[in-house]
Amino acid sequence: MKKIERNTRRPLSAVEQSRSLTPLIENAVGEYHPAIRRQLAWLKQTFAMVIQIHDHEYPDLVPAYLLFLHMSDDLEKHMVKEESVIFPYLVRAERHAGQGADPSTLKGRGGDDPLQIILWEHEATQQDWAELKKLTSGFVRPKGACGYMEALYWGLQRLERVLNEHLESEVNDLYRQVFEKGWL
Ligand SMILES: [Fe+2]
Numbered sequence: 001m002k003k004i005e006r007n008t009r010r011p012l013s014a015v016e017q018s019r020s021l022t023p024l025i026e027n028a029v030g031e032y033h034p035a036i037r038r039q040l041a042w043l044k045q046t047f048a049m050v051i052q053i054h055d056h057e058y059p060d061l062v063p064a065y066l067l068f069l070h071m072s073d074d075l076e077k078h079m080v081k082e083e084s085v086i087f088p089y090l091v092r093a094e095r096h097a098g099q100g101a102d103p104s105t106l107k108g109r110g111g112d113d114p115l116q117i118i119l120w121e122h123e124a125t126q127q128d129w130a131e132l133k134k135l136t137s138g139f140v141r142p143k144g145a146c147g148y149m150e151a152l153y154w155g156l157q158r159l160e161r162v163l164n165e166h167l168e169s170e171v172n173d174l175y176r177q178v179f180e181k182g183w184l
Pocket residue numbers: 028033079082166170
């Protein structure tokens with residue numbers, strides 16, 4: 001997975017400033033999150049089958065499976081948090097901004113910095129993914145691997161592409177705007 005960092009080299013252009021966050025949020029909730037959930041569920045099943053067949057032949061397979069389960073769990077919690085707390089807040093913030101109100105007044109009073117936590121969770125996923133990739137030789141299946149293993153490695157590569165796209169879009173479109181506008 002590529003390392004995704006927020007692009008802070010230039011301030012938002014006027015076009016970016018006026019762009020609505022709602023389509024980005026709808027795209028995350030309607031397209032990316034369901035695709036990620038479907039792929040995680042399929043990979044969990046496929047990984048479990050591969051473990052049953054091959055755990056003695058490939059010593060890194062069980063640690064890779066455990067790491068995958070851990071990452072998958074964290075990702076699910078992260079998406080639920082975005083869908084149930086962060087995104088509804090941002091839709092409200094945008095509506096208030098449209099009415100001339102200051103959206104920063106909607107921020108929580110606690111000491112937490114929700115945006116930093118969200119970005120930190122993205123980084124944690126990327127770190128786990130890098131480790132998973134190491135344990136699976138860059139998702140290159142071993143010679144003579146069975147069809148399940150081939151499917152598993154193909155599925156991991158597919159999830160990597162979707163996660164790259166999704167995190168890039170959240171970090172550099174959605175959350176970058178939120179940060180620049182001071183909404184979180
Ligand atoms: Fe997301």
